[in-house]
Amino acid sequence: MSTSDGGGAYHHGDLRRSLIVAAHALLRAGGVEAVTLREAARLAGVSHNAPYRHFASREALLAALATEGFRALRQALDDAGRRAEPGGRLTALGRAYLRFADADRATFRLMFGGVVEEAGHPDLAEASGAAFGALRSVVAEREPSAGAEREALRAWALVHGLAHLVADRQIDAERAEACLT
Amino acid sequence: MSTSDGGGAYHHGDLRRSLIVAAHALLRAGGVEAVTLREAARLAGVSHNAPYRHFASREALLAALATEGFRALRQALDDAGRRAEPGGRLTALGRAYLRFADADRATFRLMFGGVVEEAGHPDLAEASGAAFGALRSVVAEREPSAGAEREALRAWALVHGLAHLVADRQIDAERAEACLT
DNA sequence: CTCGTATGTTGCGCCTGTCAACATACGCGC
DNA sequence: GCGCGTATGTTGACAGGCGCAACATACGAG
CATH class of the missing domain: 1.10.357.10 (Tetracycline Repressor, domain 2)
Incomplete structure (x- = not known):
């Protein structure tokens, strides 16, 4: 494969990247406490558990x-x-x-x-x-x-x-x- | 009154102080994320909502x-x-x-x-x-x-x-x- | 075309913050 | 001494987040 961790593009198109971008926006807007797996998932348009395929926690x-x-x-x-x-x-x-x-x-x-x-x-x-x-x-x-x-x-x-x-x-x-x- | 906020001693004996001490211990042990109203209450031996009489949040x-x-x-x-x-x-x-x-x-x-x-x-x-x-x-x-x-x-x-x-x-x-x- | 696997979803249990309603004990005024 | 008001603490509930487990789906290899 290629996506192992670095940045593939399967169903979503590079969810890992999207999540980081979304999380970064949350971070800038509300500080660390505002960074939430679920909110990032929401911003990326995926279900609340999808992030776990890319981030262990x-x-x-x-x-x-x-x-x-x-x-x-x-x-x-x-x-x-x-x-x-x-x-x-x-x-x-x-x-x-x-x-x-x-x-x-x-x-x-x-x-x-x-x-x-x-x-x-x-x-x-x-x-x-x-x-x-x-x-x-x-x-x-x-x-x-x-x-x-x-x-x-x-x-x-x-x-x-x-x-x-x-x-x-x-x-x-x-x-x-x-x-x- | 006297206890308004500063440090009285009603039922518990100065819960505000106890909560701060407990929270400080949590902070030292596990960082900010480990500081929890409920855990502090537990350490102080009171119910999970007692802290709200001393801290708004x-x-x-x-x-x-x-x-x-x-x-x-x-x-x-x-x-x-x-x-x-x-x-x-x-x-x-x-x-x-x-x-x-x-x-x-x-x-x-x-x-x-x-x-x-x-x-x-x-x-x-x-x-x-x-x-x-x-x-x-x-x-x-x-x-x-x-x-x-x-x-x-x-x-x-x-x-x-x-x-x-x-x-x-x-x-x-x-x-x-x-x-x- | 079929199958294995990487990816995403649904549903759940547990924990936390916070509100509301209730219970209790302290001290003041009598 | 006694009752009442209020500061204090408790119980119960709800929403939202983390992370697990079982399930569904789409991609690529052969």
């Missing part, structure tokens, strides 16, 4: 959403890094990180909110690791000296903290970007 | 947990600030912040996870404001110059980001503390 659906989020974040970071000159790379990545958090607050919170554990969701762990890798490599490139480790961690934490503050609407994206050194 | 219970969290955080920050010399105050507060996040990860995530909105929970807004005030005043005290605003925000974001990384178990508390300048 509600948490598996949430994990898929978080995985997509990490993939999108990684894409955004890669793009930003490729577009920027070596000197301004870190700032560019930081900006991309903040814009991601600002543009999809609910997904950002799902990714870092601890509702889904990476253990037991290999795809999620991989996507998350890849996104962090993109960030870490650029941070390390800028600080190759002795205290690099610490400075890299500081830069990461700063951006991450700003992103959370943005996602929580405690500061707005502009003020956050102004803090990126 | 599940979200109100979660808001109470977050409020308690912000009060504890503020207490920890105040204590740390009082114990430290003026020069090392910011670092001391940062350490207290990180230790709080490390000691009660689930509550930290509830406080900043966006599941409960401050709007509609005045107590929560007040407690959260007070905790941030404690942090902000010390940050500002250390950076009274022109770019103070920006530097204060950077310091805040750094600590906050480290705390999230600690709560998410992406780094351990020791490494985080080493980043506090």
Whole structure:
């Protein structure tokens, strides 16, 4: 076969994808608590139990959403890094990180909110690791000296903290970007 | 009366408190999703509907947990600030912040996870404001110059980001503390 | 064309949140 | 001391969600 998990098209035409799209809409509209297997099924136009052919549980659906989020974040970071000159790379990545958090607050919170554990969701762990890798490599490139480790961690934490503050609407994206050194 | 909301002792002996304690235990053990009005009632030894005499809804219970969290955080920050010399105050507060996040990860995530909105929970807004005030005043005290605003925000974001990384178990508390300048 | 299997459906039990009606115990006024 | 009003807790019910099991269907291989 081909559909095993990745994205075939049987009766419905790619229900897995449709469910993720529907769930993402629910997530953006009402936060994690609003993401429901049944409501996603309803939006996709299938019966309340059809999702179980693609997701073992509600948490598996949430994990898929978080995985997509990490993939999108990684894409955004890669793009930003490729577009920027070596000197301004870190700032560019930081900006991309903040814009991601600002543009999809609910997904950002799902990714870092601890509702889904990476253990037991290999795809999620991989996507998350890849996104962090993109960030870490650029941070390390800028600080190759002795205290690099610490400075890299500081830069990461700063951006991450700003992103959370943005996602929580405690500061707005502009003020956050102004803090990126 | 006296019990209106604050903490009386009628039949049960202070059910409101007992429910908060029980819910806190559930929160620590299983995260937000494990916090259930019915389970809290069970732990407190009352019927499944008794909690409604003290909390209007599940979200109100979660808001109470977050409020308690912000009060504890503020207490920890105040204590740390009082114990430290003026020069090392910011670092001391940062350490207290990180230790709080490390000691009660689930509550930290509830406080900043966006599941409960401050709007509609005045107590929560007040407690959260007070905790941030404690942090902000010390940050500002250390950076009274022109770019103070920006530097204060950077310091805040750094600590906050480290705390999230600690709560998410992406780094351990020791490494985080080493980043506090 | 037939058959196996991936996909989707129907129906169910259990759990939760929440409402409504009822029961009970506390303390105030007499 | 005593009865009553009210804050508190209980019982019962309903809707909605999760996840299981049995069933139905459509696709592709041969």
